[in-house]
Amino acid sequence: MSLDKDTVSRIARLARLKVADEELAPLAGELSGIFAWIEQLNEVDTSNVEPLSSVSDVTLPMRADTVTDGGIAAKILANAPGGAVYIDPADKNAGGFFTVPKVVE
């Protein structure tokens, strides 16, 4: 499996990663090398093998559908990179918002 520049550009867009044009060709080469090495998996006959998604045998536990946390808006917003806006600046735990660039005109 060999990846070309356009494919790398498409994956980068899917992954929301800005990749400079001059980096696309070297990345395509590296990724192609990795996928060529991964190809050896095709030597293994896996028909009728159930895929293993988790090694933990435990069934996922259930819990009562109740509120277990809350009232910590100030903590949640403390790391907001664009700064946060609070409903009530005097009581930050009353709630607030992350800020992002304008989405709707």
Next chain:
Amino acid sequence: MAALTDLTIAELTAVLAQKKASAIEVADAHLKKLDEHRALNAFITETPDKARAMAKASDSRRARGEAGLLEGVPLAIKDLFCTEGVQTTAASHILKGFVPPYESTVTANLWKAGAVMVGKTNLDEFAMGSSNMTSHFGGVENPWKRKGDNRKLVPGGSSGGSAAAVAAYMVPGSTGTDTGGSIRQPASFCGIVGLKPTYGRCSRWGVVAFASSLDQPGPLTRTVEDSALLLQGMAGHDPKDSTSAPLAVPDFAAAARNPDIKGLRIGIPKEYRVDGTSPEITALWEEGIEMMKAAGAVPVEVSLPHTKYALPAYYIVAPAECSSNLARYDGVRFGLRVPGKDLIDMYQNTRGAGFGKETRRRILIGTYVLSAGYYDAYYKKAQQIRALIARDFKQAFEKCDVLLTPTAPTAAFAAGEKMDDPVTMYLNDMFTIPASMAGLPGISVPAGLDKDGLPLGLQIIGRAFDEETMLRAAAALEKAAAFAARPAGY
């Protein structure tokens, strides 16, 4: 009495209990070592004030007769564990400025047991790497050097800072995380003990996620007994991690203090004799088998037929989970934000600037193998291989109680070596990844030095949730190998 920084965790807890030293004195002695060896770049953040405050509180608890299992023991924490009020970086630029408003379960358990944090250790970015060279904060230097060669060597990775800090006697123990070998391989490179518990033994809550079906926290220490003690402090069921096993924590330390392996069946997987392994490591492995035999164990040859496919399958599964987990870094709620002309542009700019080369490579691989039309050919295929690998181990454990293998195919290499091709770097984890894929516990024990004077480790792999037998075998190996070398100048 020996210097406080030369003591093991077991010895330190005894010294503290006998009031021969206070937790403050112990913390100060270790903080001084952090000062002395800062050039190793083992720490991203040092927390001396917090350490002294925690040590002071520890001394008060002891005075009240409330000493915990690790009361007053200074520890270094891999900077992948969220620590409340202390910046947590995952060695990535994208988490710039992030100060967690909560504490990970594992570190909370350690503080409850009385341990003292001296700082957060360096690692490969998002724990993706085997050399510590992918850290945004620069590589870590291994305290060990080749004889007559002054070149800096890597400590392994991803828990490289945690391993170097223990090997350089800056701390008696540290936490790491292991996804494909990230505790065991650096332990081998730095001449210390590193233990990856069974998947589900330690909670992943509050640990920055890389590959959720593989990630597992564990200890790095200088002795097997210390790893057992530290694991005992870290482990336990956590309702906040749905994959955390609802099991009581056994007395791991008692298992480690009992190196009786008479009649224990030690499996030797024939597929681990592969090209590319240094002949010295193969010879050390043979010596290890002889040591176990001399201690009364019975070596048994076993077969793990799908061994060679574990590594390529891992490089589908881990990047796939990484691409999903790292989707959260978008510049909106925490960490770095690089502005853009609109929201999508902001996401792309932030992620383009925030992730390093190896992380970006793995996100791209993961996005590709999960994308429409490729899922069955790659991701599903890798999960099927994973099932076969798990089955191999299950069948092998019908014939033996633990497995003995090398930990890594080589000793520590120089910074810059093996950097030209990603696949060459990936091969470092060839002996550790199969057990990771099966979720099994593994421990690396320093067993000898190569001709250049560098430490080499051997790995013992146990059955799921049978760390006790694994620790018993590890203690026997430790006793027989009697590894006493320390890096010059430390």
